Amino acid sequence: MLTAKEIRESYKDFFRSKGHQIVPSAPMVIKDDPTLMFTNAGMNQFKDIILGNVAAKHRRVADSQKCLRVSGKHNDLEEVGMDTYHHTMFEMLGNWSFGDYFKQEAIDWAWEYLVDVLKLNPDVLYATVFEGSPAEGLSRDDEAASIWAKHLPESHIINGNKHDNFWEMGDTGPCGPCSEIHIDLRSPEERAAVPGRDLVNHDHPQVIEIWNLVFMQYNRKVDGSLEPLPAKVIDTGMGFERLCMALQGKKSNYDTDVFTPLINKIGELAGKKYGEDAKVDVAMRVIADHVRTIAFSIADSQLPGNAKAGYVIRRILRRAVRYAYTFLDQKQAFMYRLVDTLIDSMGEAYPELPKQRDLIMKVIKEEEDAFLRTLENGIRLLDSAIASAKKEDKNEISGKEAFILYDTYGFPLDLTELILKENGMTLDQAEFDSEMAAQKARARNAAAVETGDWVVVRDGEQEFVGYDMTKTPTRILRYRKVK
Ligand code: ATP
Ligand code: MG
Ligand code: MG
Ligand code: MG
Numbered sequence: 062m063l064t065a066k067e068i069r070e071s072y073k074d075f076f077r078s079k080g081h082q083i084v085p086s087a088p089m090v091i092k093d094d095p096t097l098m099f100t101n102a103g104m105n106q107f108k109d110i111i112l113g114n115v116a117a118k119h120r121r122v123a124d125s126q127k128c129l130r131v132s133g134k135h136n137d138l139e140e141v142g143m144d145t146y147h148h149t150m151f152e153m154l155g156n157w158s159f160g161d162y163f164k165q166e167a168i169d170w171a172w173e174y175l176v177d178v179l180k181l182n183p184d185v186l187y188a189t190v191f192e193g194s195p196a197e198g199l200s201r202d203d204e205a206a207s208i209w210a211k212h213l214p215e216s217h218i219i220n221g222n223k224h225d226n227f228w229e230m231g232d233t234g235p236c237g238p239c240s241e242i243h244i245d246l247r248s249p250e251e252r253a254a255v256p257g258r259d260l261v262n263h264d265h266p267q268v269i270e271i272w273n274l275v276f277m278q279y280n281r282k283v284d285g286s287l288e289p290l291p292a293k294v295i296d297t298g299m300g301f302e303r304l305c306m307a308l309q310g311k312k313s314n315y316d317t318d319v320f321t322p323l324i325n326k327i328g329e330l331a332g333k334k335y336g337e338d339a340k341v342d343v344a345m346r347v348i349a350d351h352v353r354t355i356a357f358s359i360a361d362s363q364l365p366g367n368a369k370a371g372y373v374i375r376r377i378l379r380r381a382v383r384y385a386y387t388f389l390d391q392k393q394a395f396m397y398r399l400v401d402t403l404i405d406s407m408g409e410a411y412p413e414l415p416k417q418r419d420l421i422m423k424v425i426k427e428e429e430d431a432f433l434r435t436l437e438n439g440i441r442l443l444d445s446a447i448a449s450a451k452k453e454d455k456n457e458i459s460g461k462e463a464f465i466l467y468d469t470y471g472f473p474l475d476l477t478e479l480i481l482k483e484n485g486m487t488l489d490q491a492e493f494d495s496e497m498a499a500q501k502a503r504a505r506n507a508a509a510v511e512t513g514d515w516v517v518v519r520d521g522e523q524e525f526v527g528y529d530m531t532k533t534p535t536r537i538l539r540y541r542k543v544k
Contacts, residue, residue, distance in 0.1 A: 100129065171297065226240070233282060275296040348389075
């Protein structure tokens, strides 16, 4: 059985053998793009090449890119832990052609890699092709379909709609059809009972999309019309953890060696076994997933904080702490003890992790300690709000209560919503928003008179200098501008 490390290397070796330059992963945290906080796909780092703003140094490149999908257009946070194949942070294997090869090679090489190199069973593979959009004068992607037909029977080539099979960067710019490769990992009996093609794109945990091949061949103009793109682009992305699941014969990404060291360590520290209790399992998956996100963010110099990307990371960390607290009975800082396990398995491919081990552990522990100090009281408050709402036959708590949880107890709103959801409840969002607006107005007034040496600056130019306590027990990270 190939290990995760071997699989990652084999991908790079294969595309190197096809003339690709192997490039490093770009940072997961994006510094200077107001439209995007985190890298959410392999193509992000090539955006300017694709838009024609800069020339490509190499016309064929491939890599393994660390991605995060927790905000914006791609937000998978709600799925994570609940299902077994969406992560917050994951690795996307990708290969690109900038005005070089196109559909023929992209499809043939994807097939060659999966079937000839990795020996995946071709009978369980499916490819989708764009069905066309007559309203826009776009016909079916027959070109892709006929290339697939060399490899797959017609019954395994499936038409897909614009949502799944047409990729656009934005309202204008490069765009084009895509083909997605799906794999059916069910047993032969299950496959005989219901054909895999009926389950493609239906969120079945064992019939999953593994690889998206995007064929950028049009440019969408401001008036919405399409013109052919002079330099066509191939942009592919394959979910590394999903590929590992397929190759290692597992039913869940968490059963592959990408995650088992973490799952085992969590079990050992918490004295629990994975696979015995559904709620504990969800918690273990969430923690294994989230610790990766947090550690990689800190390694990319994005510390948890009170705004923007920093707050996204803090929210994820607090979400994980709450799962550990509620479902694994962890009342003490706990996640920072997983960092060495993570470094053991990923440190070689991502040296930024071992390089910053001490900082990563320290920041996670501090954050855990800080949140744990208020978590218990917050949970108590929320429980009693839920109980009194139920008594009154309501399935909603007030926005005021949710705001107190946010402001005084450091509960990110989505954490409150998650706990409410576990109890079949919601909150009064409008009231929460107005409490928040009032709070912001108060803060603006306070900021107007505040003069200090410390400023929160953009990453890359910041030096972490320690923590500071605010009036609430929430800790604020302080940065000093580096000259
Ligand atoms: P899905 O439909 O499963 O959410 P997607 O269509 O959103 O995937 P793409 O944007 O096409 O995903 O990304 C390319 C590949 O990255 C996917 O084929 C999948 O293998 C992988 N991938 C996407 N999102 C995730 C995630 N949250 N966790 C792990 N792998 C992912
Ligand atoms: Mg998705
Ligand atoms: Mg999809
Ligand atoms: Mg896709």
